[in-house]
Amino acid sequence: MPFREINSKMVEATVAPGQKLFSQRGAMLAYRGEVSFTPNIQGGQGGLMSMIGRRVANEATPLMTVEGNGTVMFGHGGHHIQVIALAGDTLYVEADRLLAFDGSLQQGTMFMGSQGGVMGMVRGQVTGQGLFTTTLQGHGAAAVMAHGGVIEVPITPGRAVHVDPQAYVAHHGDVRNKLSTALGWRDMVGRGSGEAFQLELSGSGAVYVQASEEKL
Numbered sequence: 001m002p003f004r005e006i007n008s009k010m011v012e013a014t015v016a017p018g019q020k021l022f023s024q025r026g027a028m029l030a031y032r033g034e035v036s037f038t039p040n041i042q043g044g045q046g047g048l049m050s051m052i053g054r055r056v057a058n059e060a061t062p063l064m065t066v067e068g069n070g071t072v073m074f075g076h077g078g079h080h081i082q083v084i085a086l087a088g089d090t091l092y093v094e095a096d097r098l099l100a101f102d103g104s105l106q107q108g109t110m111f112m113g114s115q116g117g118v119m120g121m122v123r124g125q126v127t128g129q130g131l132f133t134t135t136l137q138g139h140g141a142a143a144v145m146a147h148g149g150v151i152e153v154p155i156t157p158g159r160a161v162h163v164d165p166q167a168y169v170a171h172h173g174d175v176r177n178k179l180s181t182a183l184g185w186r187d188m189v190g191r192g193s194g195e196a197f198q199l200e201l202s203g204s205g206a207v208y209v210q211a212s213e214e215k216l
């Protein structure tokens with residue numbers, strides 16, 4: 001894994017010859033060695049369809065291709081950073097929460113509604129996040145951003161986890177998701193908080209929850 005957590009808001013990544021990293025534009029804080037940063041118009045490893053998907057979802061977060069031989073320190077906006085290691089499974093995370101990730105990971109885009117009917121639509125209205133979610137699949141690691149710290153909550157068969165949609169950061173594994181109302185429709189009138197809804201995740205994997213509901 002090329003990422004090393006320096007503190008809760010900074011990570012250091014090792015860049016080796018013949019390998020790539022992708023990072024959010026403006027995430028580089030400092031670097032050592034011979035390292036280059038090139039704007040990536042293809043949307044990372046997901047190619048054109050991944051880029052189009054993020055644009056449709058209003059998630060056209062610019063990416064930089066990082067190559068060379070050295071180390072790079074990443075951070076952004078003082079946000080908490082969580083490093084997530086993948087061992088062949090898929091990570092689901094909003095594009096604007098991605099700080100940096102291994103170039104070996106295959107990037108794609110998933111329409112959240114496909115995993116829970118109108119879940120993506122309602123969640124987008126409540127949280128201001130898009131209907132599409134970026135996916136990263138393979139063996140490697142990704143650094144994601146959140147507010148106020150992150151906790152990893154295991155998801156095990158037969159024991160679903162319920163999360164406030166605004167506190168949701170990312171999830172991975174063989175997981176299904178659906179959105180349900182935590183209150184009656186009458187009680188939700190005039191409420192803007194995600195607490196009126198619950199995001200139910202079931203299956204086998206983990207969900208990452210942030211301490212603050214503040215949007216990025």
